[in-house]
Amino acid sequence: SQQGEEDPQALSIQEGENATMNCSYKTSINNLQWYRQNSGRGLVHLILIRSNEREKHSGRLRVTLDTSKKSSSLLITASRAADTASYFCATDLVQGGSEKLVFGKGTKLTVNP
Amino acid sequence: DAGITQSPRHKVTETGTPVTLRCHQTENHRYMYWYRQDPGHGLRLIHYSYGVKDTDKGEVSDGYSVSRSKTEDFLLTLESATSSQTSVYFCAISESLQISYEQYFGPGTRLTVT
Numbered sequence: 657s658q659q660g661e662e663d664p665q666a667l668s669i670q671e672g673e674n675a676t677m678n679c680s681y682k683t684s685i686n687n688l689q690w691y692r693q694n695s696g697r698g699l700v701h702l703i704l705i706r707s708n709e710r711e712k713h714s715g716r717l718r719v720t721l722d723t724s725k726k727s728s729s730l731l732i733t734a735s736r737a738a739d740t741a742s743y744f745c746a747t748d749l750v751q752g753g754s755e756k757l758v759f760g761k762g763t764k765l766t767v768n769p
Numbered sequence: 770d771a772g773i774t775q776s777p778r779h780k781v782t783e784t785g786t787p788v789t790l791r792c793h794q795t796e797n798h799r800y801m802y803w804y805r806q807d808p809g810h811g812l813r814l815i816h817y818s819y820g821v822k823d824t825d826k827g828e829v830s831d832g833y834s835v836s837r838s839k840t841e842d843f844l845l846t847l848e849s850a851t852s853s854q855t856s857v858y859f860c861a862i863s864e865s866l867q868i869s870y871e872q873y874f875g876p877g878t879r880l881t882v883t
Contacts, residue, residue, distance in 0.1 A: 687869050698859055744811065756814060757814075759812040762811055
């Protein structure tokens with residue numbers, strides 16, 4: 657069952673603009689992670705935000721978490737062509753006494769030079 | 770992709786044939802995972818391992834089996850491949866199963882079942 661869903665499915669912007677992607681989830685979480693996937697490659701971890709955190713920064717990345725709305729956003733500032741990739745949120749899901757990381761379907765970001 | 774390799778990187782096989790995909794890590798991480806990635810579905814967990822000879826099922830385990838005889842190797846076997854198993858398969862590793870730990874992904878294996 658899908659825990660996290662990204663929005664929009666696709667986003668196209670010009671270099672230098674900011675890109676915002678959203679993730680909504682269904683059940684309470686302990687942590688939420690964002691990953692990037694370049695075309696034809698594996699996923700790369702970007703940032704983790706815990707349920708007791710509201711905002712986190714890493715370079716040009718800013719992640720927010722609103723547990724009351726069960727949503728998170730990833731903001732990439734001053735985008736570059738190299739930021740072109742798919743971005744996935746991943747949330748924890750407890751099933752049968754074990755924790756699993758569940759990925760959304762991703763947002764495909766295109767940054768045009 | 771550093772520290773994680775997958776083989777083969779590409780494979781075309783016929784329906785009904787057995788297929789084994791290999792994941793090899795040099796990070797000495799305890800946990801290893803197999804995912805499949807399909808358009809419209811994102812990444813879905815097939816099986817995972819929490820130690821040598823210790824494995825468990827994921828979300829889409831039917832038709833797949835796994836084995837882990839050494840810390841560094843995690844094998845995914847399709848006993849009798851079907852067209853629905855055409856996909857890109859990713860191996861991942863992590864230090865802990867706890868979801869507060871990031872996962873590191875391999876480069877992927879593109880499998881086509883004809």
